[in-house]
Amino acid sequence: MFCYQCEQTAGCTGCTQSGVCGKSADTARLQDELTGALIGLARATESNPATQNTYQTIIEGLFTTITNVSFDDDAIIRQIEKTHAAKEELVPGCGSCGAPCGKTEDYDMQQLWNDNEDIRSLKSLILFGLRGMAAYAYHAQMLGYQDDEVNDFFCEGLFKVGYENTMEELLPTVLKVGEINLKCMALLDKANTESYGTPTPAVVPLTVEKGPFIVVTGHDLKDLELLLEQTKDKGINIYTHGEMLPAHAYPKLKKYPHLKGNFGTAWQNQQKEFANLPAPALFTTNCLMPPKASYADRVFTTEVVAFPDTVHIGEDKDFTPVIEKALELGGFAEDMEFTGINGGNKVQTGFGHGTILSVADKVVEAVKAGDISHFFLVAGCDGARPGRNYYTEFVKQTPKDSIILTLACGKYRFNDLDLGEIGGLPRIMDMGQCNDAYGAIQVAVALADAFGCGVNDLPLSFVLSWYEQKAVCILLTLLHLGIKNIRLGPSLPAFLSPNILNFLVENYGIAPITTPEEDLKALLGK
Ligand code: FSO
Ligand code: SF4
CATH class of the missing domain: 3.40.50.2030 (Rossmann fold)
Structure with missing residues (x-):
């Protein structure tokens, strides 16, 4: 395997045996395969107009390969199959063509990893930037917001990662990722504020009240809203974790009285913080670390986040298993006062x-x-x-x-x-x-x-x-x-x-x- 996309990469050069993040060599290989298939799909859009399904498949696929999102080989294989099906939709019969033109094949990521170091560096900036941007596009899409320019650029950028080999073309594309990502973040900002109101300052307690509760982590506000709706009047409190903290500032989310506070700190502390928690944790995006056996049965994932043998909440967004787990565990017997890493008992957002x-x-x-x-x-x-x-x-x-x-x-x-x-x-x-x-x-x-x-x-x-x-x-x-x-x-x-x-x-x-x-x-x- 070869992966050097995140800051904790082995020896500050690249993970080659297994990932420091817990990703296995098999998973890394499948993620490369998926990326190669996405590049093939992007190339097919050159002469065939992309459809809604093309864009969605590309966005989901790129999001899947971000650090700490998917450790589930079966889910990645399904994503590869979905990518091939999306290509088949664009160019029917392509896979069984007797005179292959070579223009729609999956790209072999080994070509990228073994390329000249400057080309590899520029292509990595484009590819990793596109992966990050895909997560934002995905969240906006969940709220019903899309942008054609953003969607088209996923195809353009992926095509360049596969088939452009000059510094003169790659360098401007690197900056164009930044330009289009600004549009993508603007789109998500619009989606979040039009859906949930303009954030206003909120003081968020770090105390967890007694009784059943659920911890929600990740970035997806829609998932949080759906969970808040489904837990209404059930005697279950909801606590944000990690990147979900800013949810407390959105008027349409903070109106739920059972959205109580924030539990824990940043993602890298989850194995310690979740170990003895009498409550389930729902992961809506990264950063998921491989759960320890001590709490694996309390980890629930949704969207493209996945880990083998943990319960995944599918597209129907029926959070019943999470709710049942919260009721079964019962929460703390007394209010528990937690603090941040400097000893403070509240935070603001x-x-x-x-x-x-x-x-x-x-x-x-x-x-x-x-x-x-x-x-x-x-x-x-x-x-x-x-x-x-x-x-x-x-x-x-x-x-x-x-x-x-x-x-x-x-x-x-x-x-x-x-x-x-x-x-x-x-x-x-x-x-x-x-x-x-x-x-x-x-x-x-x-x-x-x-x-x-x-x-x-x-x-x-x-x-x-x-x-x-x-x-x-x-x-x-x-x-x-x-x-x-x-x-x-x-x-x-x-x-x-x-x-x-x-x-x-x-x-x-x-x-x-x-x-x-x-x-x-x-x-x-x-
Ligand atoms: Fe952090 Fe993880 Fe928001 Fe990232 S929780 S590290 S940049 O996924 O997305 O800040
Ligand atoms: Fe290594 Fe995982 Fe980071 Fe890739 S994502 S560089 S495998 S720690």
Whole structure:
């Protein structure tokens, strides 16, 4: 096997025996096969118009191959079959053609992994970016939102991964992933806010009340809504986990009185946090770690998330098995007070672009009056590798007159800290899930407009943490927008070849994180 798509890849170069994430060599091979089939399907759309089924199959297939989504070989095989069927729908009889033209065959991913390192690097950026973007497109689709340009670009991008071999073509496509991902995140933002209302600030307790409960993790708000509906008046409380925390800010979700609070921290702590939990956990997306035997019977998956021998909730979205498990386990006998990693007993969320921009005048005034000296976007994924406490220390050391905007699961490193307020706004503001990077971009652009300058001229620094492929598409969006001097950690992606890394350093000033002290000094220009 060969896989180097995430931050925890073996030896910082690539997993070759089995995945650090728990993915087996067989699963990795099947995921390559699936990707090769998707490239074949994308190629078939060159001369045959794609259908709704084509797009859906591509989006699902790409999402399936993201880190910590599917460990289930049977499910991946079904996805490969579905991809072949989608191609058959486009070009009937193609598979049994006596004079194969070679234009619709599955692509062999070994060609990519064994390619020249710069070509491989650019193609990896495109492929991994497309995988991340597919997750966002999938969530939007679940709420009934689609965009033709986004859908078509999945085909275009996959085609280039398979069949384009010049740096001149691949480099602009890398940036185009960022451009289209911005549209995709805008689509999901629209889908989320039109479906559930504009997020407003919410204080979320970390206490779990006595009695039966269900923990919901992942990014899919539709799944949470359906579960809230199905558990109404059943004496079961619902707690968010990981990337589901921002759900508490959406008016149409927080109206459910049994959506009580948040349990646990970021994904990499799940094996510890779920071990003794008297409740089931529902995974709506990544990041799923292989469940330990001690709690495997309490893990439920849905959508493309899958693990062998755990109960999967299918398209009918009948959560009865999860509900029955919650009632059977019964929850805690007494209220349990949990804390975040810094000892805080509550967290805040809901500072999306709607909220921040509604007080934009106040923010601009505070900057002009010298009450706010700097903004930091400290955002991205959490992970298991040592060194990620950099982000906790960084936030703790930021000047008292600075604001920290955050999003995605990396915030659990510091979101229970109380760093005080500036002009009635908390110094740490959680903008939402990783896809809400769209909101952070809106805020940055609005501030730049208000000050009559470019985003790079604002007193705003990007300090990002990455783990999996959604972080790749977001990074490409920031590059597409011309954002410079991003600090990236905890380590740089293994799929950046030295030449491609040089290109990013020279053109965008991307730099690896060092120490909080050094980076703060550099970013504040001291
Ligand atoms: Fe985290 Fe996992 Fe949102 Fe990712 S839970 S690591 S970037 O899936 O998607 O932030
Ligand atoms: Fe390794 Fe990450 Fe790939 Fe898993 S997803 S096999 S940990 S590189």
